[in-house]
Amino acid sequence: MRYLLILFTPLFVFAQSEGSLHGNVQIDAQYYAKDTAIGAVVPKEKLASNSFVNLIYNKGVFTGGLRYEAYLPALQGFDQRYSGNQIAYRFAQVKLEDLTFKLGNFYEQFGSGILLRTYEERGLGYDNAFDGASIAYRPNKSIQIKGLIGKQRKYFVKSVGTVRGLDIEYDLTQSLDSLLGAQQLRLGASFVSKYQVDNNSTYNLPENVGSYALRADLSGKKYRLFSEFAYKMNDPSANNEFIFKSGNALITQFSYFQKGLGFSLDFKRVDNMSFRSEREAVLADVLINYSPSFTRQHTYNLLATLYPYATQLNGEIGGQAELNYKFKKNTALGGKYGTTVLLNFSTYYDIERRALNDLTTSRQGYESSFFNVGEHYFSDFNIQITKKLSKKVKGLLTYANLHYNKDVLEGKSGYGIVKSHIGVIEATYKIKPKHAIRTELQGLFTEQDQGDWATLLVEYTIAPHWFFALMDQYNYGNKDVDKRQHYYVGSFGYSKDTYRFLLSYGRQRAGIFCVGGVCRNVPAANGLTLTFMSNF
Amino acid sequence: MKSFFFFSFLFLGGVAFAQNQEIASADIYTIHSKHFNTDSIQNDGHPIILSFWATWCKPCIKELNNIAEVYEEWREETKVKLVAISIDDSRNLQKLAPMLESLDWPYEVYSDQNSDFRRAMNVNTVPHTFLIDQNRNVVWQHQGYTEGAEDILYEQLLNLIDQ
Numbered sequence: 001m002r003y004l005l006i007l008f009t010p011l012f013v014f015a016q017s018e019g020s021l022h023g024n025v026q027i028d029a030q031y032y033a034k035d036t037a038i039g040a041v042v043p044k045e046k047l048a049s050n051s052f053v054n055l056i057y058n059k060g061v062f063t064g065g066l067r068y069e070a071y072l073p074a075l076q077g078f079d080q081r082y083s084g085n086q087i088a089y090r091f092a093q094v095k096l097e098d099l100t101f102k103l104g105n106f107y108e109q110f111g112s113g114i115l116l117r118t119y120e121e122r123g124l125g126y127d128n129a130f131d132g133a134s135i136a137y138r139p140n141k142s143i144q145i146k147g148l149i150g151k152q153r154k155y156f157v158k159s160v161g162t163v164r165g166l167d168i169e170y171d172l173t174q175s176l177d178s179l180l181g182a183q184q185l186r187l188g189a190s191f192v193s194k195y196q197v198d199n200n201s202t203y204n205l206p207e208n209v210g211s212y213a214l215r216a217d218l219s220g221k222k223y224r225l226f227s228e229f230a231y232k233m234n235d236p237s238a239n240n241e242f243i244f245k246s247g248n249a250l251i252t253q254f255s256y257f258q259k260g261l262g263f264s265l266d267f268k269r270v271d272n273m274s275f276r277s278e279r280e281a282v283l284a285d286v287l288i289n290y291s292p293s294f295t296r297q298h299t300y301n302l303l304a305t306l307y308p309y310a311t312q313l314n315g316e317i318g319g320q321a322e323l324n325y326k327f328k329k330n331t332a333l334g335g336k337y338g339t340t341v342l343l344n345f346s347t348y349y350d351i352e353r354r355a356l357n358d359l360t361t362s363r364q365g366y367e368s369s370f371f372n373v374g375e376h377y378f379s380d381f382n383i384q385i386t387k388k389l390s391k392k393v394k395g396l397l398t399y400a401n402l403h404y405n406k407d408v409l410e411g412k413s414g415y416g417i418v419k420s421h422i423g424v425i426e427a428t429y430k431i432k433p434k435h436a437i438r439t440e441l442q443g444l445f446t447e448q449d450q451g452d453w454a455t456l457l458v459e460y461t462i463a464p465h466w467f468f469a470l471m472d473q474y475n476y477g478n479k480d481v482d483k484r485q486h487y488y489v490g491s492f493g494y495s496k497d498t499y500r501f502l503l504s505y506g507r508q509r510a511g512i513f514c515v516g517g518v519c520r521n522v523p524a525a526n527g528l529t530l531t532f533m534s535n536f
Numbered sequence: 537m538k539s540f541f542f543f544s545f546l547f548l549g550g551v552a553f554a555q556n557q558e559i560a561s562a563d564i565y566t567i568h569s570k571h572f573n574t575d576s577i578q579n580d581g582h583p584i585i586l587s588f589w590a591t592w593c594k595p596c597i598k599e600l601n602n603i604a605e606v607y608e609e610w611r612e613e614t615k616v617k618l619v620a621i622s623i624d625d626s627r628n629l630q631k632l633a634p635m636l637e638s639l640d641w642p643y644e645v646y647s648d649q650n651s652d653f654r655r656a657m658n659v660n661t662v663p664h665t666f667l668i669d670q671n672r673n674v675v676w677q678h679q680g681y682t683e684g685a686e687d688i689l690y691e692q693l694l695n696l697i698d699q
Binding site: 020022023024026054056058063095100107108109112113117119120122136138141144171184186217219224226253254255256257258259260261262263264266290292293294297299322324325326340342428430433434435436438461462463464466467493495497498499500533535 | 557558568650
């Protein structure tokens with residue numbers, strides 16, 4: 001505490017005369033009420049809250065900042081190792097023309113992140129920031145070199161292991177000018193290693209685990225082709241049942257775009273690539289790498305939180321295709337204002353695994369052919385049509401067909417692959433310039449799991465300050481009659497310039513809340529929720 | 537209780553001293569994945585609207601669509617330029633350029649894929665819109681979007697021009 005005051009008092013003083021100081025604050029608080037019908041359990045402390053204050057001070061080349069976090073206690077659904085309060089993030093940064101260095105906490109990403117990415121996703125309670133030092137050097141437009149060393153954040157403590165990384169990126173666009181024409185080509189290479197002492201009595205574990213990744217990024221006016229391959233030395237861990245097999249991952253993406261039309265294709269194969277700075281870590285703890293989930297990121301609640309795909313670092317193979325098309329104005333399908341259509345498909349399987357005899361293979365675990373697939377994990381076919389019908393009315397239609405391997409993706413048994421059809425109709429009607437009403441009608445139809453669901457949402461907004469909404473999710477098709485419950489929520493919000501209040505009361509359905517393929521389970525709850533956010 | 541006071545100290549201290557937030561310096565990318573430093577965001581001494589959004593954020597797209605309809609008019613009146621910053625990470629990055637073609641926006645769009653610029657500007661959630669004056673200072677900002685809120689942004693813009 002004392003050292004912080006010493007560090008930051010000068011900042012406040014400086015801020016008065018020169019430089020700038022700004023920040024933001026966020027408070028999420030929830031009061032829990034008992035509701036046995038939906039299985040909502042009231043925690044010992046009936047009021048829980050997550051609060052954050054960020055401060056950033058900047059003067060010339062120097063930037064310093066901190067984030068104070070308080071979990072008193074953490075909201076349900078968040079990892080309860082977030083407990084108490086502290087300055088969880090503080091940094092000093094100097095940014096010169098060709099050189100940037102940071103001390104303290106920092107986030108970094110090499111390439112697509114498949115080998116190294118640290119980031120914060122507050123809604124998930126995900127934060128794997130480094131605490132250490134980093135340097136980025138860009139001597140000219142073509143070369144960028146980044147280096148870092150640090151320990152990762154693990155809730156309110158640090159990981160046992162240390163991570164060291166180097167990334168070099170070379171832009172060949174200028175040197176291959178005559179060959180490439182209007183195209184651009186960038187190549188990159190990353191090297192990452194981690195160190196953790198071996199105190200395991202059963203196995204002789206590697207203390208230094210090295211890894212590398214190579215990437216190429218070729219783009220033209222109308223297309224982009226990106227590919228990255230990552231390899232990791234043998235890294236026995238709690239995640240792979242302490243096998244001594246190496247890991248690898250490949251991502252290849254292509255996109256094409258021209259006026260009114262665009263499509264993208266993604267391919268991904270991941271084999272034993274859970275890479276963490278602690279070999280005992282599980283769940284979403286101290287991950288060094290990030291494996292993006294190439295699936296549609298849905299926003300409607302039935303589509304987004306009942307059967308979402310979570311990325312599988314131990315092994316997955318699959319891909320995604322997406323097409324965007326705009327029917328022009330004043331055509332048969334475009335109508336007066338044009339019509340936008342989005343088609344998306346993704347599917348994922350386990351990689352093939354042929355089990356090996358541990359006694360003869362020194363714990364290699366399994367072998368796998370590159371293109372062979374194992375069990376089906378997930379598929380999502382969806383189409384969305386957006387149309388402005390008149391100056392005042394906009395409509396959106398969505399259909400999705402999901403196949404979801406609940407046993408694997410949620411670690412349960414006896415459910416198998418849950419197949420569902422989902423339809424959504426959304427309409428916005430602008431009553432007068434600042435008043436609008438928006439409705440969503442959603443239906444999810446399945447013979448399995450919890451059966452059919454319906455959601456009705458009505459939202460009324462008065463720009464720019466007021467927001468009122470009523471929502472009911474009804475599990476009308478549950479085979480268990482007692483579970484045919486309504487999950488109603490009423491909420492209202494007020495926002496003005498830089499601050500925003502949101503108050504809601506009602507039932508929250510148990511679900512899976514995901515961002516970027518990383519998910520957290522939210523338990524059923526009943527109660528009052530308050531959110532406050534402000535910038536200053 | 538102690539922590540509550542500390543929290544209040546930070547918050548109120550911050551509010552009391554906060555001043556002159558400028559466009560922060562951060563290394564981001566163009567939509568063609570070229571390096572781009574935010575120091576290069578400029579509009580020849582005219583106002584800038586900086587809008588943080590994401591491909592999966594519906595209110596963001598609604599806001600930027602609605603502004604697109606009146607953008608020509610705004611530009612004629614105020615010479616403003618809108619710069620849209622996508623915070624999509626590598627999950628959705630590849631969809632950005634194809635999606636922009638179907639959206640057909642008249643804006644400059646950049647990609648802040650690991651949220652470096654977002655953090656430097658203290659952006660919590662998207663959409664978050666800043667109005668930037670001739671000297672690169674933030675003069676107004678707003679979180680969230682409700683249908684019709686672009687009119688308020690325009691009023692602020694006119695106030696800025698009149699000053």
